[in-house]
Amino acid sequence: MTSSKRHISTGRRPPGADTLAVEGGVPVRPPGRAWPAWPVPADDAGRHLDAVLRSGRWAITSPGSGELFERRFSRMFAEYVGVRHCVPVDHGSSALVVALEALGLEYGDVVLVPVLTWVASASAVLRAGLVPVLVDVDPDTGCVSPQTLDLAAGPRAVLAVHWSCAMADIPALREVTAPRGVTVVEDAAQAHGAQWLGRQAGSLARLGCFSMQHSKVLTGGEGGAVVTDDDTLASLAQELRADSRRYTTRADAPQGLELEESATMMGANLCLSEFGAALLCAQLARLDEQHEIRNRNYAALSGLLDAIPGVRLLRHRPEQTRISIYEAPIIFDPLPAGMTNEQVADALTAELHVRFYPPREPLNRSRLLQPWTKPTLGPLAERFRAEHRGRVYPHAEHLASHAVLTHHSTFLGTRQDMADIAEAVAKVVFSRL
Numbered sequence: 124m125t126s127s128k129r130h131i132s133t134g135r136r137p138p139g140a141d142t143l144a145v146e147g148g149v150p151v152r153p154p155g156r157a158w159p160a161w162p163v164p165a166d167d168a169g170r171h172l173d174a175v176l177r178s179g180r181w182a183i184t185s186p187g188s189g190e191l192f193e194r195r196f197s198r199m200f201a202e203y204v205g206v207r208h209c210v211p212v213d214h215g216s217s218a219l220v221v222a223l224e225a226l227g228l229e230y231g232d233v234v235l236v237p238v239l240t241w242v243a244s245a246s247a248v249l250r251a252g253l254v255p256v257l258v259d260v261d262p263d264t265g266c267v268s269p270q271t272l273d274l275a276a277g278p279r280a281v282l283a284v285h286w287s288c289a290m291a292d293i294p295a296l297r298e299v300t301a302p303r304g305v306t307v308v309e310d311a312a313q314a315h316g317a318q319w320l321g322r323q324a325g326s327l328a329r330l331g332c333f334s335m336q337h338s339k340v341l342t343g344g345e346g347g348a349v350v351t352d353d354d355t356l357a358s359l360a361q362e363l364r365a366d367s368r369r370y371t372t373r374a375d376a377p378q379g380l381e382l383e384e385s386a387t388m389m390g391a392n393l394c395l396s397e398f399g400a401a402l403l404c405a406q407l408a409r410l411d412e413q414h415e416i417r418n419r420n421y422a423a424l425s426g427l428l429d430a431i432p433g434v435r436l437l438r439h440r441p442e443q444t445r446i447s448i449y450e451a452p453i454i455f456d457p458l459p460a461g462m463t464n465e466q467v468a469d470a471l472t473a474e475l476h477v478r479f480y481p482p483r484e485p486l487n488r489s490r491l492l493q494p495w496t497k498p499t500l501g502p503l504a505e506r507f508r509a510e511h512r513g514r515v516y517p518h519a520e521h522l523a524s525h526a527v528l529t530h531h532s533t534f535l536g537t538r539q540d541m542a543d544i545a546e547a548v549a550k551v552v553f554s555r556l
């Protein structure tokens with residue numbers, strides 16, 4: 124047994140701490156031991172892509188006969204999430220824009236957005252002609268909660284992001300917002316397959332939005348989807364993503380065209396390509412099996428980290444009955460003496476040869492969220508600036524400065540991988556005691 128493994132079991136520092144790999148020491152993990160690759164092509168992926176190549180129908184707008192993969196994915200994903208409708212789109216950001224536009228809000232209405240998320244959660248609000256007001260997150264889950272909502276800002280909607288591997292408490296958010304006529308929309312871009320009391324992420328609010336971009340647990344390279352049980356919103360979402368056209372109901376549609384010009388609300392072309400849809404149909408078949416592997420390894424890591432003082436995984440609400448790991452935060456509270464979480468991440472990366480990184484800065488200070496650089500957003504950008512003067516985000520700042528993340532593919536391997544991670548974490552912590 125190595126010295127740092129002894130740290131895990133006893134919590135005591137042995138005589139003579141190991142030198143960290145970033146400081147020239149021997150890494151915990153031998154460089155030749157590979158980590159799981161991402162993405163993992165499903166068995167049917169090549170066959171499906173080949174079928175599209177030869178079909179002469181590379182887009183939903185291609186005339187022809189037979190079921191498009193786009194329609195097939197729409198059916199399969201609606202069934203997976205447990206909702207009546209799924210409208211596939213080209214990106215998760217488009218899903219957010221479409222969902223928000225479907226709500227029919229007024230130009231400049233306020234939408235509350237958690238400050239700890241990818242920039243698209245806020246920029247999509249601006250693209251829909253609305254003003255994102257950034258709110259703090261729950262210190263345990265990193266998600267927006269009833270306690271962190273700012274209802275005094277007069278929101279018409281809340282974009283509740285399920286962050287990294289924790290779910291926002293959508294039923295509680297709905298309960299406090301419904302009496303004020305505020306709509307909750309789920310940003311489930313990081314949460315395919317997560318469950319709350321057995322119900323899937325995306326099915327808990329009026330609309331749910333997903334991203335299928337390369338790094339997500341379900342990916343077609345790029346892609347997204349809006350899901351809902353509401354027939355009217357689904358029909359609007361179809362138009363908003365296909366230049367005011369929705370799926371035809373005519374069996375004798377001219378040239379087998381899939382879309383007809385219903386045109387109740389002006390849309391844009393945000394359609395998912397047939398190649399993306401074909402890949403997603405194949406990849407969806409593997410999703411739950413991959414969740415099982417990741418979650419088993421995550422539970423093993425959680426047990427191993429228990430023995431290391433001041434280190435833990437993100438806390439979930441007990442109602443979250445299944446986790447979907449997009450990124451797994453390991454929280455160092457306190458941080459190893461004299462180290463920032465960025466330095467901890469670098470140290471772990473050097474020990475393990477797989478990427479660890481700090482969370483992105485909260486959006487209030489993100490370089491990626493500068494609406495005033497875009498002339499078309501002029502008045503919204505001014506409102507955005509005014510709404511954020513003097514706002515502070517202590518919980519998000521704490522997580523952003525004390526967590527270290529790793530991608531979900533790190534959990535697709537073996538228990539030995541988890542032992543390596545725990546050993547590296549212990550080595551970093553004990554090197555500074």
Ligand SMILES: Cc1ncc(COP(=O)(O)O)c(C=O)c1O
Pocket residue numbers: 214215216217240241243244284310312313333334335336346347
């Ligand atoms: C929480 C969240 N919302 C929205 C998006 C946007 O998705 P996409 O990159 O597919 O546009 C992402 C992507 O990372 C995300 O993590």
